Amino acid sequence: MQQIMSLKEQQSSAAALRSQLAAGVPIAEAVERLAELQPEFEAFWLGAAKDVGNGRTLSAVLMPIWPTGAISAVRAGEESGRLVRVLENLSQSIQIQREINSEIKKIGYPLAVLAGATVVFVTILLTLVPSLTVQLQHAVGNYGDVKGIAGLGLSIRLLLVEHWVSAVIGAAAGVAGLAHWIRQPATLRELARIVVDLPVLGPALYQLCFGLWARYLAMGVASGLSTIDALRATTDVLPEPMRAGVRGLIQDLAVRHLPMDKATNAKELPEADPRRKWPFYVRRAFAVAAQSGELDVELERIAPELIATGKEEVQAAVKYGYYVAMAVSAAMLASAMVLIYVPMMDVFERVN
Numbered sequence: 001m002q003q004i005m006s007l008k009e010q011q012s013s014a015a016a017l018r019s020q021l022a023a024g025v026p027i028a029e030a031v032e033r034l035a036e037l038q039p040e041f042e043a044f045w046l047g048a049a050k051d052v053g054n055g056r057t058l059s060a061v062l063m064p065i066w067p068t069g070a071i072s073a074v075r076a077g078e079e080s081g082r083l084v085r086v087l088e089n090l091s092q093s094i095q096i097q098r099e100i101n102s103e104i105k106k107i108g109y110p111l112a113v114l115a116g117a118t119v120v121f122v123t124i125l126l127t128l129v130p131s132l133t134v135q136l137q138h139a140v141g142n143y144g145d146v147k148g149i150a151g152l153g154l155s156i157r158l159l160l161v162e163h164w165v166s167a168v169i170g171a172a173a174g175v176a177g178l179a180h181w182i183r184q185p186a187t188l189r190e191l192a193r194i195v196v197d198l199p200v201l202g203p204a205l206y207q208l209c210f211g212l213w214a215r216y217l218a219m220g221v222a223s224g225l226s227t228i229d230a231l232r233a234t235t236d237v238l239p240e241p242m243r244a245g246v247r248g249l250i251q252d253l254a255v256r257h258l259p260m261d262k263a264t265n266a267k268e269l270p271e272a273d274p275r276r277k278w279p280f281y282v283r284r285a286f287a288v289a290a291q292s293g294e295l296d297v298e299l300e301r302i303a304p305e306l307i308a309t310g311k312e313e314v315q316a317a318v319k320y321g322y323y324v325a326m327a328v329s330a331a332m333l334a335s336a337m338v339l340i341y342v343p344m345m346d347v348f349e350r351v352n
Contacts, residue, residue: 032049072233100209129150134154205314214306217230248273
């Protein structure tokens with residue numbers, strides 16, 4: 001079964017298709033040429049070119065490798081005769097999505113600093129502190145058991161040395177179990193929910209993610225999709241915790257037949273409705289579009305501001321995270337030094 005392309009691969013193929021179709025190259029020939037651009041997908045592109053030559057649409061042949069939102073936009077572009085414009089917008093949107101993902105990944109840097117400091121602290125606790133304490137006690141003629149933190153560290157170290165095979169197997173099993181747990185959809189959803197609810201970082205992610213979603217939604221509407229169909233096609237662009245509001249909006253528009261301004265007005269929504277947490281500019285775009293009838297124009301107008309603001313706020317959150325991580329790391333290392341200093345002072349007092 002063919003896997004969905006990575007964002008980089010999607011952007012490359014979309015840009016190549018756009019440039020060729022804009023130059024007047026027939027679709028089947030343009031698709032066939034992608035086998036040279038992306039040799040890892042050579043078999044797929046050659047088969048897709050034959051399918052297009054036999055009458056299948058581009059959107060149909062791309063379904064195994066492109067996400068639903070992109071396929072819906074391409075299909076609408078085919079039907080409206082604006083395929084080149086859709087592919088251009090898609091390529092630009094994917095580039096922005098990659099930049100956003102890069103910013104979000106930086107959140108892990110402070111966590112890596114904390115993890116490194118924790119490893120150093122535990123290593124000192126299990127090796128240097130017990131060894132130094134034992135040597136200092138022997139230096140003053142004390143051959144009794146080592147007590148306190150040093151004694152605990154020594155006991156753990158001896159236990160690990162004595163049962164090192166079991167320790168290695170247990171550690172490997174623990175890492176494998178943790179990796180399996182993290183990959184579970186339910187775990188990922190819960191972790192995403194926790195992250196988007198964090199102070200400082202959560203609002204920044206809302207700005208970034210809804211800015212990107214606004215671009216994709218605008219692209220869908222501009223390509224000829226109805227507002228409801230465009231909403232359905234782009235829901236998955238958002239992280240899972242942010243999708244409930246879009247589903248609620250679809251329900252209000254399709255079933256309750258509410259106007260867009262009323263369906264996104266925070267003052268008229270229930271207290272627990274997730275749309276109340278949407279960025280102000282997103283809700284405002286729907287309100288203005290309800291009067292102007294140009295939802296794509298309003299969303300295109302607000303998307304750059306949302307993305308730029310979100311990037312700045314994520315960078316600020318990462319910077320503060322670094323400060324916290326460095327402070328906690330320094331405290332941990334200082335604690336380790338204290339654990340070394342205390343037995344030394346005890347020996348000096350005994351000598352005196």
